[in-house]
Amino acid sequence: MTASSADGALDAHGRSTDELVGSASKTRQVISWGLWDAGNSSFHALVVTFVFAVYLVNAVGDDITGPFSASTWLAWSLALGGIVIAILAPVTGQRSDAAGKRKKALAVLTIGTIICMFLMFNVKSTDSPLVLNLGFVSFESQFGYFWLGLGLLALAAAFSELANVPYNAMLRQVSRPDNVGRVSGIAWSFGYFGGIFLLLFSFFGFMAGDGDQRGFLGLSTDEGFNVRMVVVMAAVWFAILAIPLFLAVPELPRDPRVDTKMTFRKSYAKVFRDVRVLYREDRRTLWYLLAQGVFRDGLSGVFAFGAILAVTVYGITESDVLLFGAAANIVAGIGAVLAGFFDDRFGPKAVIVTGLSSMIVTGAILLVVDGPAMFWVFGLILCFWVGPIQSSARTFLVRLTPPGREGEMFGLYLMVGRAVSFLTPALFGLFVWLFAGDRFGILGIILVLSAGLALLLTVRKPDQLGVGLAR
Structure with missing residues (x-):
């Protein structure tokens, strides 16, 4: 049960908000927090920038017909995802703060990103149409795999970007006023170095070489199998590296002075009020x-x-x-x-x-x-x-x-x-x-x-x- 005090909210163990966010940082918490960034880099490096998005445009959607090319559809889908991110970001942070559920919000958004990455394995490079039969309704599309990949990419991008809101908010929880710069820099470097490792491992293990078998793992290129396995590997990497944060970093106490059951309309009203x-x-x-x-x-x-x-x-x-x-x-x-x-x-x-x-x-x-x-x-x-x-x-x-x-x-x-x-x-x-x-x-x-x-x-x-x- 929580209670309020002069210093702010208290958690179940009597620790105030100020104590949690200003306590001495522990090496285990700092490393655990930074590892999440290293995991999240797998999505940006392999899915958005260098591998999956390129595969989606050049292989899966290479025969897209109509007035708009595959790259145009990709840009528009990411732009639409960006609009969704801009709309939801301030409310996501506000509500996770008030409810004392930063870790829960981060967990939901992280899991959403990882699930989308796993589902990208189903985005095949093939001339066969995508057929979905759900019993009560069936769907068939010549370019269905492209639209599936486009939707998963835009959705995953929204989850990943929104996850950065509660993640960045935890910086004060894992640092002190005298080392916040070093903690932030170390964690940011984790993201860079994690991306580099994955890029090189993906290139030499899954992509390098010519012919039907690629990389030192000898994966088949049939229906883009080697590329789809890169995304699966990235999803597993993210899932593993995200776990330590949820075990090591304490949750923020709920603030009893704030209505945690506000509607989205009221939440947006509060955003504009706070800006004023x-x-x-x-x-x-x-x-x-x-x-x-x-x-x-x-x-x-x-x-x-x-x-x-x-x-x-x-x-x-x-x-x-x-x-x-x-x-x-x-x-x-x-x-x-x-x-x-x-x-x-x-x-x-x-x-x-x-x-x-x-x-x-x-x-x-x-x-x-x-x-x-x-x-x-x-x-x-x-x-x-x-x-x-x-x-x-x-x-x-x-x-x-x-x-x-x-x-x-x-x-x-x-x-x-x-x-x-x-x-x-x-x-x-x-x-x-x-x-x-x-x-x-x-x-x-x-x-x-x-x-x-x-x-x-x-x-x-x-x-x-x-x-x-x-x-």
Whole structure:
């Protein structure tokens, strides 16, 4: 049974919210929390970016007919999923905070992602139509496997992104004020290194070689079996690495002052009310949410368009792009770990400002240099700063947020990021069109990073705690 006190809610063992989120972090909890990120990286690296999405477009949907191509349908499905994420993110965080069910929310969303990944095994590359017979209704479609894969991918992406809300909210629960930067950086590096391991293992074990048998495992390519097994392997990896978090990290106590049975309409009303409170009482947090949305969109552009630029502008061979991608993740992971110490010493704003400034200068250099060697050097410098900025972006918000409200704030964090996620793709395409060359798309990325930096410079660095939000 819970009770309220001057310090906040108490759990069944008499521990207050402030005690749980501010207690000394334990190595076991930190590692367990970071392993979830390493597991979640399997979805982003193998499903969204390098393997399943490519297979879905180039193999399963290669014969799609009509006015829209398979890649167009993929982009639209992910965009639709992004809208769903933006709508649900703030309410997901708010309700998990109030009910003291961050771990439960994370578990449901994690399981949802993993189930979708397992179901992707059924997405075959075949000329045969997909036939479903449910007894009372039957369904047959020539391109049914493509639509099945598209739906599972969009649904899994929504589950995975929403899972980051309660996950990021746990950062204060596994850290102390004096080491939150290091804990965040270490966990972020787990995600990078986990993705690298899976990429290399998948390539050599499941994909490498020619003919009907691929990789050192000798898996058949019939109906895309080797690719479908990559996704199954990724799902198992995620499931195993997610378990330690649920065993080691304590749950947040329920706040008895908050109605945990609010309807979604009332929950959204509370979101807008809290935004108004932030505008009146803590505009620093509101401006930071806007700034991080802009500069994080610029960071996404670095990885989204980096491979395209490597091949079309700097002469990197397509076979070497995967190697560059692995190297980019390695340096970003190292950067995240190293920057964590500077985050705790000088604050997250100093890390982000330094990183963004360095990326802008490096991007300007890439505009005028040529050749693979120059891209390897300055491209990796650019990627090095992505890890520190991403890691410090979430510690900045943690340091602004009152204890017990992290889920709500990270819901807004994700919502704002989704709301401005069109900026970099739009500007990249605009500059490529205006100057008739892929190289000039870099100007679009630089412009978004510069806008994010300008907004951040107006935000005062965080104190220990932020202003409380309206109950």
